[in-house]
Amino acid sequence: MVRFLLRRVLQGVVVLWLITMAVFALFYIAPNDVARTLAGRQASPETIALISHRLGLDQPIWKQYLDFVWRALHGDLGYDYYHQVPVTTIMGAALPVTASLVLGAAVIWVGLGVTNGVLSAVRPRSVTDRSLTVFSLFFYSMPSFLLGLVLLYFLYYQLTLHGLAVLPAGGYSPLAGGLGTWLQHLLLPWFTLALVQAATYTRLTRGSMLDVLGEDYVRTARSKGISERRVVVRHALRSALTPVVTQFGIDVAGLLGGAIVTEQVFSLPGLGKTAVDAINQQDLPVIIGIVLFASTAVVVANIAVDAVYAVLDPRVRLH
């Protein structure tokens, strides 16, 4: 188990190292005129060169890369070009927003997805199964920005128009500012993200439950006279959830790097929106910081999922 984990961690480090190189090469080789933008339109070439020098942009790219890696290993991701704020500070401010969004939505999508999947699988081809299937395919095909706007139109605009100003049009209110306003600001974003995600989990749970319900040990459990509910929940669901756990780890990690579209629709200042703003300004240190964080989240989640898998299913460990 320890050797298995060690090998996976090593592979993960290599992957991350290669990603930093790829991203660095991508952004720093591309022509960028940050120094010119910062200097203003009337700046002399000397001023531009000075700014370039201050940002370290006049160094050879390999030196910039080594500096970057060296500082990153010490927990320093550099400063943003425009306000000289440490990138880690910017990300530290954005992360709670994204985390609130993703974790809250995750509770809803797993609950909804797994429940619907089980209900579908218990009676395949029934009316319930088909309606739930149509429901999930509908949301699976729905672009999240469209769903966000639809929810905003009915639950913010129409409600407010009719004197029920319950939900805001967007923005974020930190948890420290009160549980109520935090919930108010996140309710619509949560459902936007969750309804689209839940569809995958319904399909996954349904398929995996159908497989497991056909297994011999489920028949054995039934023949022992255990109630159907107990067979489904205690015996079948438990092992049917393994692929769901995998998917969950990967999805949450992928979204922690920023639920870009949802954050954009609801003006949530999370990592995704911060990244998009940085991209529009060519603020390279911020972009690279967020890309690096997002990739790390995915790599760590993959290792964690493998480890959980190995605990849940000892057969995996041999490979």
Added chain:
Amino acid sequence: MTIDQDPRTVPDDVEPTSSPPGTGRRIEGRSPWALAWQRLRRDRVAMASLGVIVLVVLVAVFAPVVAAVTGHPPNEQFRETGLSPQGLPVAPNGEFWFGTDDLGRDVLVRIAYGARVSLLVGVVATALTVAIGVVVGIVAGFVGGVVDTVLARLVDIVLSMPFLLVALALVSITGPSLTVTIVVIGFFSWAAVARIVRGQVISLREREFVEAARSLGASDRRIMFVDVLPNVLAPVIVYTSLLVPIVILTEASLSFLGLGLAPPTPDWGGMINEATNYYTTSWWFVFFPGLALLVTTLAFNLFGDGVRDAFDPRSDRLIGH
């Protein structure tokens, strides 16, 4: 599978029990492809979805006709008739069936032209994705060894990158264009295909027919692409059909985030992006492009489900017949 009992195909004068080959009941050797196609054709939901897809294709092809009939070119701004006195979009009426956008352009005509972008990107980027994925997957699985290790790490890297984020950053560097959108989507999506194909090839590699081909003196390249490739096509086709709607949504998301095609090219995601500031006053501006996008992706998803079922009748069926 029941034997075809259609009286037209069974000549009356033939004994059904002892008919020599070539006469009597049609008991043809049907290839798996023919069987899959037959199952797909019987699937009413899949066929209806295919009908919708054909309809969207027709709209895209005949977009200039839509423009001619309405008399509204896609990028023309009708400042007099297409904007209210307050400068807001005009609601659907006799002249603008789907209303106008914030610049007084005809939403209907722009949706018709936008279908071209969605379909083109959906098809071409998917083809690119699958082509790269299949080649990498076959080579990694068949050659094995160091090549496999290197390609597997490459797959890991691509799958660990935050796709939308890096795609956005790339587009911002190169500037938006149709080619860039297609290449970016293809570049980040092939890894999943490669992973599926590699798994299949590893088990196929040890089979007798590969050994037979090798003993006949076939080169590695010939074995990979003539002998092994046809055997991995079924899962690839299923994956491809389910990939098209994902690619269409990705393109729309890029455009929604302002990095799709350069304006004023009509594009569904871009239209919805322009509409976000007007959703309270001009519902049609969001509704019609959104509906077009939703109907198209839904049709592709339902069709893809049918394709999956046709290739594997035991698969996790979603919509009943």
